[in-house]
Amino acid sequence: MPKRASKKILPADAGNGGKERAKVTINDVARLASVSKKTVSRVINDSPLVREETREKVKAIIAEYSYAPDPQARALAFRRSFLVGMVYDNPSPQYIVNMQRGILDTLEDTSFQLVLRPCDRSDPKFHVKIRAFVEQQRPFGLILPPSVSEDEKLADMLRELNCAYVRIASVVLDEPSQMVRTFDTEGAAQAARHIAELGHTRIAHIHGPDSFRSAHERLKGFKQGLAENGLKLDKAMTIEGAYTFESGVQCAEKLFKRKEKPTAIFAGNDEMAVGVYQAARLAGLDVPKDISIVGFDDTPMAARIWPPMTTVRLPIREMGKAAAKLLIQGKAASGAEPTSFYPEIVVRHSTAAPKG
Amino acid sequence: MPKRASKKILPADAGNGGKERAKVTINDVARLASVSKKTVSRVINDSPLVREETREKVKAIIAEYSYAPDPQARALAFRRSFLVGMVYDNPSPQYIVNMQRGILDTLEDTSFQLVLRPCDRSDPKFHVKIRAFVEQQRPFGLILPPSVSEDEKLADMLRELNCAYVRIASVVLDEPSQMVRTFDTEGAAQAARHIAELGHTRIAHIHGPDSFRSAHERLKGFKQGLAENGLKLDKAMTIEGAYTFESGVQCAEKLFKRKEKPTAIFAGNDEMAVGVYQAARLAGLDVPKDISIVGFDDTPMAARIWPPMTTVRLPIREMGKAAAKLLIQGKAASGAEPTSFYPEIVVRHSTAAPKG
DNA sequence: CTGAAAGCGCTTACAG
DNA sequence: CTGAAAGCGCTTACAG
Secondary structure, three states, X not given: OOOOOOOOOOXXXXXXXXXXXXXXXHHHHHHHHOXXXXXXXXXXXXXXXXXXXXXXHHHHHHHHOOOOOOHHHHHHHHOOOOEEEEEEOOOOHHHHHHHHHHHHHHHOOOOOEEEEEEOOOOOOXXXXXXXXXXXXXXXXXXXXXXXXXXXXXXXXXXXXXXXXXXXXXXXXXXXXXHEEEEOHHHHHHHHHHHHHHOOOOOEEEEEOOOOXXXXXXXXXXXXXXXHHOOOOOOHHHXXXXXXXXXXXXXXHHHHHHOOOOOOEEEEXXXXXXXXXXXXXXXXXXXXXXXXXXXXXXXXXXXXXXXXXXXXXXXXXXXXXXXXXXXXXXXXXXXXXXXXXXXXXXXXXXXXXXXXO | OOOOOOOOOOOOOOOOOOOOOOOOXXXXXXXXXXXXXXHHHHHHOOOOOOOHHHHHHHHHHHHHOOOOOOHHXXXXXXXXXXXXXXXXXXXXXXXXXXXXXXXXXXXXXXXXXXEEEEOOOOOOOHHHHHHHHHHHHOOOEEEEOOOHHHOHHHHHHHHHOOOEEEEEEOOOOOXXXXXXXXXXXXXXXXXXXXXXXXXXXXXXXXXXXXXXXXXXXXXXXXXXXXXXXXXXXXXXXXXXXXOOHHHHHHHHHHHHHOOOOOOEEEEOOHHHHHHHHHHHHHOOOOOOOOOEEEOOEOOHHHHHOOOOOEEEEOOHHHHHHHHHHHHHHHHHHOOOOOEEEOOEEEOOOOOOOOOO
């Protein structure tokens, strides 16, 4: 029985003419379960300090009245919101959407919401803006895909602000519990092996911007894979692109102007690889007869372009899913090794043996 | 002077050893400005009920101490959060990312955050899930792109829940203040005129799924445009796709098997148009010599595919921006006419006069 | 294991 | 135009 007079008899029937049913609050649940609100709070937050019998009773009431704790009230009391921020500067829409989906996969049916923070690392106010966001919203935590993940100054700042985060990167930059690691070197090595096995020797690489660690890792892995096959990447055949379509076109055009044209090009991502297709067509080169092309990422475009593109696949959605799990589970998931993802080459029709 | 003893002398210097600077709260501002917190609240919320002099004084203190009101606390007191939800089922990543950007353009430097709600309209729990989201998060409002925007049951539910929303659609479905309207019929008519002017007569159309209003509007506009030129769309040349690449391939394959092959195909969106390219290649047809192709949306892929695609452009980012403006400005922006966007044909190289 | 008190940082009535 | 009181729906100490 209620211990004291209450305004509401039935929580589902407020006094405002039934126009809007009143929300069931922690007080209603406490009253109906004949416990204090603190006990209800303990049940909500999975505290071990509740007798099993009490917990059952409270849970039954919660279920019966479809009680859902108010996220805003909890946020205020916790001094931390239930927002998970995704801070990104990746230029590929496909990458972004996939990662969002992955994060949302694990956030579904939790009280967490995904909030978007696209940004520009070259903006001098970049850190100030993120700081303001964190200080004002007090997000539960942040997910940082590359290249934002590679910003040490940002990571330092988040630590200082006591804001949780998970970094997704091709190198181990932080505690295992805060890392989702991709083996880009291994993926690039697979690309190299594939190209070498086809018999190519005049091989070029268009890598991503210097500011992306992945660009370095992929270059490194590609060199390794070639070395395994007794091949060496010519410096003159190694050009820096910007991970964009346009840069792919431009870099490929430069390569095609050389007296010793490459017979195979490994582009640092699919966007640039599609640019290489374009440049090849403009130069009257047939893919793959005259020029073999390998990309990285396996965006949907890779399978749709003609001929379908050989590329290296990274399970981006799974990565987002894993990153979000690490974030909301906290240190629990921490082992000695960071969560890792291995890329895998997908051989389609943009690669063939060189002519002659 | 402070009216009562306060725990903090300088808000920026808390007692915890300076490890974490204490947040400036409304109480600090009130004390420092020698007004009540209610007055500070009025200033924050742009209430007219403040003397200009008082307002200036409070604003000065706010600026001096970089005070930013706590969104969680405001949300709790307002019984409404500062989250803007984007509820979408559109399958095109490019569309989604562009719209997100547009919404974020107007949300930047406001206290609003963008929260993502991808969904599946064919899920029987679709409405229940959105209801739970709205009841629990109490978002400030929702932005509904097609085809979610076309769901009347959803709109009814949101009205019942007293949740603000803006619909983006190709037809006027709601109050002008809650609509961003695109003239898809006009865009499709432009496509028809272009094809007709090139001299085509065997013309096919692959339209989007029946569940999308845009599919109907584009079909309607296309017919109108053809009619202006004395042309009629053959029923046998009108097929329903799913707005996906795969469906584009399949529909085009059907069309190419007909004894009277079309010489021009208008696809309901770019995704399907790219599928038509694919099918054309598989059938050994040259674009545009053997078959002219026109898409809709002008996604980046349209310019990158070979040959570059003639398509109809919709300013998606601007549409997102406008929708968010309507939402956060409320009825203020409401006129007799809904905010409107006109598509425009972009002629590239996938269209030419028919052979012979 | 459980609870009464105080508080998180704001706003809504209600007065004046 | 301004303010003191009460409250939004939770949680954090602090007791027991």
